[in-house]
Amino acid sequence: MPVRDAEATRQRLIEAARAEFAEFGIAGARVDRIAADARANKAQIYHYFGSKERLFDAVWESIVEQIVSDAPLDTNDLPGYAVRLSDGYAAHPDLTRIITWQRLERGDDPPHAFAVRSTQEKADAIAEAQRAGVVPARLEAKVLLALLLHVAAFWSLTSPDVLAVVGIEDPERRREIVRQAAEGVLAA
Amino acid sequence: MPVRDAEATRQRLIEAARAEFAEFGIAGARVDRIAADARANKAQIYHYFGSKERLFDAVWESIVEQIVSDAPLDTNDLPGYAVRLSDGYAAHPDLTRIITWQRLERGDDPPHAFAVRSTQEKADAIAEAQRAGVVPARLEAKVLLALLLHVAAFWSLTSPDVLAVVGIEDPERRREIVRQAAEGVLAA
Numbered sequence: 415m416p417v418r419d420a421e422a423t424r425q426r427l428i429e430a431a432r433a434e435f436a437e438f439g440i441a442g443a444r445v446d447r448i449a450a451d452a453r454a455n456k457a458q459i460y461h462y463f464g465s466k467e468r469l470f471d472a473v474w475e476s477i478v479e480q481i482v483s484d485a486p487l488d489t490n491d492l493p494g495y496a497v498r499l500s501d502g503y504a505a506h507p508d509l510t511r512i513i514t515w516q517r518l519e520r521g522d523d524p525p526h527a528f529a530v531r532s533t534q535e536k537a538d539a540i541a542e543a544q545r546a547g548v549v550p551a552r553l554e555a556k557v558l559l560a561l562l563l564h565v566a567a568f569w570s571l572t573s574p575d576v577l578a579v580v581g582i583e584d585p586e587r588r589r590e591i592v593r594q595a596a597e598g599v600l601a602a
Numbered sequence: 603m604p605v606r607d608a609e610a611t612r613q614r615l616i617e618a619a620r621a622e623f624a625e626f627g628i629a630g631a632r633v634d635r636i637a638a639d640a641r642a643n644k645a646q647i648y649h650y651f652g653s654k655e656r657l658f659d660a661v662w663e664s665i666v667e668q669i670v671s672d673a674p675l676d677t678n679d680l681p682g683y684a685v686r687l688s689d690g691y692a693a694h695p696d697l698t699r700i701i702t703w704q705r706l707e708r709g710d711d712p713p714h715a716f717a718v719r720s721t722q723e724k725a726d727a728i729a730e731a732q733r734a735g736v737v738p739a740r741l742e743a744k745v746l747l748a749l750l751l752h753v754a755a756f757w758s759l760t761s762p763d764v765l766a767v768v769g770i771e772d773p774e775r776r777r778e779i780v781r782q783a784a785e786g787v788l789a790a
Contacts, residue, residue, distance in 0.1 A: 439706065441630055511706060513761065518627065518702055521762055529763035537767055553782065556768045561783050563764060564756050571759060572748055573701065574709055575717035579725055580748045594741065595749050598790025602782045 424462050426452040432473045436508035439515040440470050471526075474516060477509055478529050487536045489543035492562055496596035497589050499566035504585065510570040533559070550600055558600070565595045612650050614640040620661045624696035627703040628658050659714075662704060665697055666717050675724045677731035680750055684784035685777050687754035692773065698758040721747070738788055746788070753783045 430451035434443045445466050449456045463469040485498040503510050541555035553561070569588050572580070582588060618639035622631045633654050637644045651657040673686040691698050729743035741749070757776050760768070770776060 438629075439627070441626075514702055514706055517759075517761060518699060518706070523762070525763045525766035529761075530766050533764050533767040553779070557770065557779055560760055560764050560768045561756065561779075564752070564760060567759075568749065568752050571705075571755075572752060573705060573717075574711070575713045576721050576748050576751060578713035578718050579721040580744045582745065591741070591745055591749075594790045595787050598786035598788070599783050600786070601789065602786025 423452070423454055423458060427454055427459060427462060427469070428472055428476055431469050432476070432508060432512065435470055435473055435515060436511040440467070440519045443470075445469075470516075470520075473512065474526070475528055477512055478526075478532060480506075481509065482532055487539055489539050489549060492540075492549065492558075492600060493593045493596035496562045496566040497593050499563065500569060500589065500592045503567060503570040504588070507570065510567065514571075553599075553602060561599045561602075562596055565592060565599055568592055568595065611640070611642055611646060615642055615647060615650060615657070616660055616664055619657050620664070620696060620700065623658055623661055623703060624699040628655070628707045631658075633657075658704075658708075661700065662714070663716055665700055666714075666720060668694075669697065670720055675727055677727055677737060680728075680737065680746075680788055681781045681784035684750045684754040685781050687751065688757060688777065688780045691755060691758040692776070695758065698755065702759075741787075741790060749787045749790075750784055753780060753787055756780055756783065 427448065430448045431443070433451065434448045438444070443466065445456050445459050448469070449459055459466075459469060463472055481499070481502060484502045485495060488495050537556040537559050540549055540559055543549040544551040544555055549555075549558070569577075569592070582591070615636065618636045619631070621639065622636045626632070631654060633644050633647050636657070637647055647654075647657060651660055669687070669690060672690045673683060676683050725744040725747050728737055728747055731737040732739040732743055737743075737746070757765075757780070770779070
């Protein structure tokens with residue numbers, strides 16, 4: 415198969431797998447459904463990825479890359495960073511689902527080197543901004559980053575039972591609340 | 603079967619189901635494993651609960667009751683409330699897992715009346731404390747409550763890859779960070 419076709423098949427498999435894993439998780443995902451959705455066959459999945467678990471790793475890595483490129487860290491506007499992240503979660507609910515399946519089904523895995531590196535780079539940038547006096551330094555940079563990431567996931571992780579009471583659907587109002595909470599955490 | 607034995611069997615089934623659902627989720631749970639762990643049989647599960655889904659509902663309701671009774675709302679000390687909730691999540695990691703499975707596998711269900719009621723009562727109590735000037739009123743009571751619940755779940759919902767970078771294991775330090783973040787959200 416020409417290289418270009420091989421790469422296109424690989425990409426279609428990752429996209430089909432992303433939808434399948436988002437819906438059913440890792441144990442519940444079926445490689446034959448993924449192959450059919452990608453107009454490929456099971457043998458190609460094993461050829462390109464080795465196993466369903468490695469295919470999940472490939473999907474997971476592509477998601478981390480997407481999050482990082484859609485919402486680059488901006489230490490001059492950390493509340494804005496949290497809002498952009500929350501925009502990404504709102505626009506791509508499958509991201510949150512896959513992140514959540516990963517935690518439930520693979521939470522005991524050793525940390526993923528590429529995700530740890532990406533997190534560490536952000537923590538380092540925040541630490542530098544704290545030394546420069548641009549970011550409040552009451553909380554350590556790595557804790558502050560983790561709290562901002564958590565606040566960004568507010569609307570996508572809050573339970574439907576609580577959301578029913580909160581009753582705020584307007585995307586602009588939702589963004590404003592993430593911004594306010596992030597500012598609160600920064601000033602904490 | 604005497605009433606007391608019947609109630610004891612029902613309780614053992616709920617406990618066994620809680621462990622099974624926490625580990626495998628709803629689709630992945632096996633009623634024959636639950637029956638065996640509870641020293642009961644599958645017929646008793648269907649007799650007491652009707653279906654695996656209704657058994658999950660019973661587990662879910664017992665978890666909401668446990669959370670509410672372990673960490674009662676205290677509008678005079680909302681950061682302390684968030685810390686007590688986070689203590690509960692730390693002491694019972696199965697709570698977070700079941701809450702998370704519920705969201706992934708049953709997130710499209712209509713809201714649960716008992717959970718909505720419990721949330722609404724807390725929001726009303728916070729609104730009253732805001733009118734009395736005890737709690738800052740910049741954020742609506744229901745939003746403030748949802749943010750405090752979210753902050754309380756910080757350590758139990760943050761991904762292992764981020765936790766690896768944060769690297770804080772000391773429970774006292776973890777509680778202190780939840781308290782600070784909750785204070786920040788209150789002042790937001």
